[in-house]
Amino acid sequence: MEGPSLVIACEELAPWFGHRVDAVDGAQAKTFGSLRGHEFTEAKSWGKHLLLRFEDVTLRIHFLMFGSYRINDPRENRIPKLELRFGRGTIYFYSCAIRALDRKIEDIYDWTTDLMSPAWDSKKALDAVREIPKTMVCDALMDQTIFAGSGNIIKNEVLFNLELHPEARVGALSAAQQQALVKEVHTYSHQFYEWKKVGQLKRNWRIFRKKVCPRCHVPVKKRPTGKLERFSHYCTSCQLKPKTKATPKITTGRKHPSSIGDSSSRRLRH
DNA sequence: ATAAATGTTAAGAA
DNA sequence: CTTCTTAACATTTA
Numbered sequence: 001m002e003g004p005s006l007v008i009a010c011e012e013l014a015p016w017f018g019h020r021v022d023a024v025d026g027a028q029a030k031t032f033g034s035l036r037g038h039e040f041t042e043a044k045s046w047g048k049h050l051l052l053r054f055e056d057v058t059l060r061i062h063f064l065m066f067g068s069y070r071i072n073d074p075r076e077n078r079i080p081k082l083e084l085r086f087g088r089g090t091i092y093f094y095s096c097a098i099r100a101l102d103r104k105i106e107d108i109y110d111w112t113t114d115l116m117s118p119a120w121d122s123k124k125a126l127d128a129v130r131e132i133p134k135t136m137v138c139d140a141l142m143d144q145t146i147f148a149g150s151g152n153i154i155k156n157e158v159l160f161n162l163e164l165h166p167e168a169r170v171g172a173l174s175a176a177q178q179q180a181l182v183k184e185v186h187t188y189s190h191q192f193y194e195w196k197k198v199g200q201l202k203r204n205w206r207i208f209r210k211k212v213c214p215r216c217h218v219p220v221k222k223r224p225t226g227k228l229e230r231f232s233h234y235c236t237s238c239q240l241k242p243k244t245k246a247t248p249k250i251t252t253g254r255k256h257p258s259s260i261g262d263s264s265s266r267r268l269r270h
Numbered sequence: 271a272t273a274a275a276t277g278t279t280a281a282g283a284a
Numbered sequence: 285c286t287t288c289t290t291a292a293c294a295t296t297t298a
Contacts, residue, residue, distance in 0.1 A: 282290085284289090
């Protein structure tokens with residue numbers, strides 16, 4: 001699940017804000033049983049993190065590849081990871097990584113890197129991109145510390161729209177291309193959101209899981225690319241690597257929100 | 271029906 | 285200490 005889908009999840013959960021949890025069930029009920037009786041105050045997302053805020057704790061839910069949620073409509077013969085029952089209905093979470101955050105989320109998350117947030121800071125993203133010139137665009141677009149919420153669909157569609165080869169080095173792009181990159185990830189993420197909301201996402205895919213390039217009618221190439229080796233779908237005819245070489249820069253580390261992971265396992269992390 | 275895939279972390283190796 | 289590799293998790297779709 002990519003960032004835009006989580007924004008929709010938050011919207012779907014809005015009717016539950018201000019309501020008290022009557023019962024907790026599911027595979028992880030034991031871990032999160034203390035939520036019973038607590039008020040569900042708000043749901044927010046940061047990138048691919050769904051944050052459920054309760055009176056004195058926040059649950060962080062990550063759906064990874066296969067996770068899902070249901071509202072008042074449980075899947076048959078399936079035990080949810082977590083089930084939250086309210087007077088007005090029940091929310092079910094399946095195959096996701098859930099963890100309780102005890103620190104204030106404002107201290108953990110920086111919404112200027114969240115593509116779907118009004119606080120999104122494109123200049124900051126541009127600076128971050130320019131700090132990693134040797135990185136391939138396909139990897140840069142998956143970097144959650146720069147483009148929180150971007151995933152493999154967004155990556156492929158953005159590269160197609162910009163007519164860029166997935167393996168082009170970020171540093172080989174012109175300044176204008178780097179700027180266009182940052183702009184397009186943001187724009188496409190919001191289009192993704194609009195399409196998904198009305199059930200039109202898949203029909204708007206132009207290259208992802210397509211067989212033929214809609215521009216050139218050439219067969220689409222599909223193979224793992226970049227350090228991350230995630231699959232890229234691209235047109236070998238119109239998605240090109242730029243020939244221009246740009247100025248190299250020194251790479252520096254960036255900090256990002258604490259790690260994901262199944263809370264059932266170790267919590268010990270100083 | 272076998273495989274691939276809207277993703278990330280942990281542990282150990284190099 | 286950093287970076288890389290592998291495995292693990294878990295489910296739907298083609």
